[in-house]
Amino acid sequence: MGSIELLFGLRKEGESEGLWVGHSVFQLPVTVQRYKGSPEALVLAYLYQFASGFSFHSDKPVVIEFSISQEKIAERTGLSLRVLPGAIQELEADKCIRVERTRDERGRVTLSVYLLLHSTTQEPLWTTPNIWGVCHQNGDRPFITAPKELLKVLMQLQPGARAVYLSALSMASVRIKMSFKVTPEDWKAETLLGRNAFNRGKKECVKRGLLKYNRQVLTLHDPATGKPSTKERQQRVYHKDAQWKFSLDDITGTEWQKVAEDLFKRSFTVGAAGWTHTTPDNICPFCKEGRAFTMHFEHSQWKCHQCRERGRIFQLLQRVQQEPQAQRVREYITAVLAPEKETADTRTAVLAGSVEDI
Numbered sequence: 001m002g003s004i005e006l007l008f009g010l011r012k013e014g015e016s017e018g019l020w021v022g023h024s025v026f027q028l029p030v031t032v033q034r035y036k037g038s039p040e041a042l043v044l045a046y047l048y049q050f051a052s053g054f055s056f057h058s059d060k061p062v063v064i065e066f067s068i069s070q071e072k073i074a075e076r077t078g079l080s081l082r083v084l085p086g087a088i089q090e091l092e093a094d095k096c097i098r099v100e101r102t103r104d105e106r107g108r109v110t111l112s113v114y115l116l117l118h119s120t121t122q123e124p125l126w127t128t129p130n131i132w133g134v135c136h137q138n139g140d141r142p143f144i145t146a147p148k149e150l151l152k153v154l155m156q157l158q159p160g161a162r163a164v165y166l167s168a169l170s171m172a173s174v175r176i177k178m179s180f181k182v183t184p185e186d187w188k189a190e191t192l193l194g195r196n197a198f199n200r201g202k203k204e205c206v207k208r209g210l211l212k213y214n215r216q217v218l219t220l221h222d223p224a225t226g227k228p229s230t231k232e233r234q235q236r237v238y239h240k241d242a243q244w245k246f247s248l249d250d251i252t253g254t255e256w257q258k259v260a261e262d263l264f265k266r267s268f269t270v271g272a273a274g275w276t277h278t279t280p281d282n283i284c285p286f287c288k289e290g291r292a293f294t295m296h297f298e299h300s301q302w303k304c305h306q307c308r309e310r311g312r313i314f315q316l317l318q319r320v321q322q323e324p325q326a327q328r329v330r331e332y333i334t335a336v337l338a339p340e341k342e343t344a345d346t347r348t349a350v351l352a353g354s355v356e357d358i
Contacts, residue, residue: 018176018177018178019145019172019173019175019176019177019178020145020146020147020178020229021229021231022229022231023147023148023222023229023231024147024148025145025146025147025148026048026049026052026134026145026146026148026150027048027052027133027134027135027136027143027144027145027146028044028045028048028049028135028143028144028146029044029048029096029119029135029140029142029143029144030119030142030143030144030170031044031094031096031119032044032045032144032166033163033166033167033170033190033191033192034094034192035090036159036160036162036163036191036192036193037154037157037158037159037160037161037162037163037164037166037201038087038159039077039079039083039084039086039087040087040090040091041154041162041163041166042077042078042079042087042151042154042155042162043073043077043079043084043087043088043091044091044096044097045077045146045150045151045154046073046076046077046151047097047114047116048116048134048135049148049150049151050066050068051064051066051116051125051134052132052134054066054127055125055126055127055128055129055134055137056128056129056130056131056132057129058127058128058129059129060127060129060322061126061127061128061129061318061319061322062126062127063115063124063125063126063127064115064116064124064125064126064127064134065100065113065114065115065124066113066114067111067112067113067114068112068114069112070084070085070088070112073088076151077151077155078155095117095122096116096117096119097114097115097116097117098114098115098117098124099112099113099114099115100112100113100115101113116134118138118139118140119140120140121311121312123310123311123315125138125140126138126315126318126319128325131325136326137325137326138315139248139312139314139315139326142170142173142174143173144166144169144170144173145169145172145173146169147222147223149223149224150169150223152223153165153210153223154166156208157201157204157205157208158200158201158204160193160197160198160200160201160204161200161201161202161204161205161208162201163191163192163193163197163201164187164191164193164198164201164202164204164205165201165205165210165211166191167187167190167191168187168205168210168211168218168220169220170190171187171190171218172218172220178219178220178228178229179217179218179219179220180217180218181216181217181218182216182218183216184216187202187218208226209221209225209226209227210223210226248300248314251300251333251337253297253298253300254297255337256295256297256298256300256313257270257297258336258337259313259317259332259333259336259337260295260297260313262336263317263320263321264285266281266282268282268295270297274296274297274298274299275294275295275296276294276295276296276297277294278290278291278292278293278294278305279291282294284304284306284307284309285316285319285320286304286307286309286319287304287306287307287309289304289306289307292304292305292306292307293306295313295316297313300312300313300314301313302316314326314329317329317332317333
């Protein structure tokens with residue numbers, strides 16, 4: 001770990017990260033827990049595991065979309081072709097994924113393209129070339145950090161045990177620890193299961209060596225060995241409560257407007273509804289059409305009425321600058337707002353000094 005992690009508060013100096021150290025990992029949203037270990041959970045886990053490699057090895061930031069046959073998904077998840085279509089349709093209905101299907105003249109599906117959607121905004125996720133962490137880099141939090149063996153493990157478990165194991169991974173991801181204290185009541189609530197199903201699932205996970213639970217201390221084991229992990233290679237592990245030097249939620253509408261005007265080198269006029277005027281010179285950076293691009297600084301949102309693209313202003317900065325690294329975009333925002341912040345700090349200091357003089 002270098003100075004970047006310390007600068008942005010991902011961890012404290014001298015503190016080692018304690019979640020799946022030395023393991024190959026990937027991220028998936030906590031929404032996978034709502035399915036309580038059903039086939040939908042298996043499909044979502046597989047799609048995010050596939051997307052992790054797809055994103056890392058991409059050439060440039062693009063929407064994460066890929067074509068996979070149902071036969072392939074069935075093979076990788078162990079689901080039958082009778083069960084799989086229903087699971088995919090359920091994920092579509094819940095807006096976890098989007099599937100764009102191409103059909104022939106007889107109405108038969110010839111191609112299915114899968115897109116992963118943000119848990120909150122339902123916007124497609126983007127690739128981050130050479131950067132690990134699909135959920136983290138797309139601001140989709142909270143999320144689960146899981147070992148690459150997760151899918152294989154889930155295929156061997158009963159649905160209740162899958163829900164128990166996923167909940168254990170979720171709690172560990174928040175704490176960035178392989179061992180932590182949790183009451184049985186809190187753990188059961190995390191699984192969304194009834195008491196009997198929870199107890200059976202927990203017993204199965206313990207029996208398979210996936211975890212240990214003793215005196216309200218839950219310890220995750222290496223899935224490959226069924227014992228506490230002994231791997232030592234350090235790697236970055238993000239979690240939902242990562243503390244940055246500033247929070248995006250703390251940026252005001254006025255500050256977002258200043259950042260946008262610096263980015264596009266022009267001024268914006270805000271209308272009564274909060275959206276900027278769609279003037280001829282406000283050209284969409286993607287479809288290049290005027291009178292279509294607009295932003296809402298107070299809500300930190302943007303959209304184009306022509307190409308239908310939309311999203312958060314922070315993601316807009318990433319796309320326009322072609323900068324997938326979120327920390328570098330934060331540095332840019334900090335640099336733009338630095339003079340204003342320094343002036344505000346100076347005024348506060350002067351005011352404080354005046355009060356002391358009185």
